[in-house]
Amino acid sequence: MFNFSTSEENYIKTIYHLQTGQHTVTTNAVAEKLNTRPASVTDMMKKLKAKKLLHYQPYQGFRLSHEGKRVALDVIRRHRLWEFFLAEKLKFKWDEVHALAEDLEHVSSKKLIDKLDDFLGNPKFDPHGDPIPNSLGKIDDSEQISLADLPMNKIAEVRRVINQSGELLELLQHKKITIGARIEVKRKFHFDHSIEIKLRQQPPFSISQQLAKNIYVS
Amino acid sequence: MFNFSTSEENYIKTIYHLQTGQHTVTTNAVAEKLNTRPASVTDMMKKLKAKKLLHYQPYQGFRLSHEGKRVALDVIRRHRLWEFFLAEKLKFKWDEVHALAEDLEHVSSKKLIDKLDDFLGNPKFDPHGDPIPNSLGKIDDSEQISLADLPMNKIAEVRRVINQSGELLELLQHKKITIGARIEVKRKFHFDHSIEIKLRQQPPFSISQQLAKNIYVS
DNA sequence: ATTTTTTTTTAGATTTGTCTAAATTTAAAT
């Protein structure tokens, strides 16, 4: 386990997010994401290649190495845990937490992050619904779908809510729909697309399509 | 309100701690505290002088300006709030929090720190017993004395406990002596220097001199 | 198959914060 600069961590994290499937990540894409110039990206790629954090041949784009992914997941873990902390404990709005977590994520004491994780109750998803890697870098990759698209009689877990308005939160609270709750669709009414759902220890009740679309489960 | 680099903040904070009374702060003293070389200190002093954060004439030492003190208190506020958070919420030992807070203190969003302050219940003292400046930079400068030295029949407030052993904490918990509790010395026994104390809503009871010496009040 | 355009890299410069070694100033000692 080595230590990386804030700048290195930002590049690694960005590449992680950009690299999906087999595709190679391009210089321009990274430059745009990080608001820097392509030349700066090339400079950093040389550095990260020398540190064996990514595979890179000039003009051929790059991909993170195994070690690079490990570092990326570590940064992402820190980021998402801080986001969770900011939203859950400090009552920041969902759209405010990202920018603050960008700074906090670079404080990299492993012990600090693991204790923070415990303090927060080992959350599995951040306030945006993105999964939080555990201390080994393992990430829950189960797909999330809208409750409106959940097949009938399949039990799923509430992961997140898209809309962050006070009105929605009030409604959820009243219906006792909380993050982590197990939920099941019992019926679908085609007339208005409302659905009847069932929570544990409760009789079934129905909710509007509008609400269902805002709730994501997996 | 401007923004300062981590390095600038560290210099300002260090000078604040070193400057007591009328004395001027020396180049060597700062260099030693920050583990840098005197030449680096001189370089930074020029920079901070240009930013009007301190008064400085070559070879004459330096003192923070009004603005410099404001910045210092802001950094110190952030540092001590994070220390409180780490000790109180994440259950770090008192001797572990300082190093971590050194990193966290440079995340400087005012809103973040004010929300953290509220979340922690607006603590007045950090785990080492040092006062936490409020968001305006005002600091509680009341003296702290050992409970063993508190005059009789004078009500004081428990500020901190020197020793951080589990044994001591266990004893304090049993006696229900907590930070912030109002406490009063009722009698002093000269035989063994034990003292009889009284807490609110409780009958008086006595504690050993050894314990009293470890409790600081103000 | 060229030419043109786009992408990427190189070369050289800049800023911040640091350093070493030498020069200068101040303080201490004789």
Add this chain to the structure above:
DNA sequence: ATTTAAATTTAGACAAATCTAAAAAAAAAT
């Protein structure tokens, strides 16, 4: 009052991370 020692500053260099402008390579268009 000099000399010596200690503290401080200057001069010049370096590493990290960035930039601009120019060169080179790859991709797209004719």
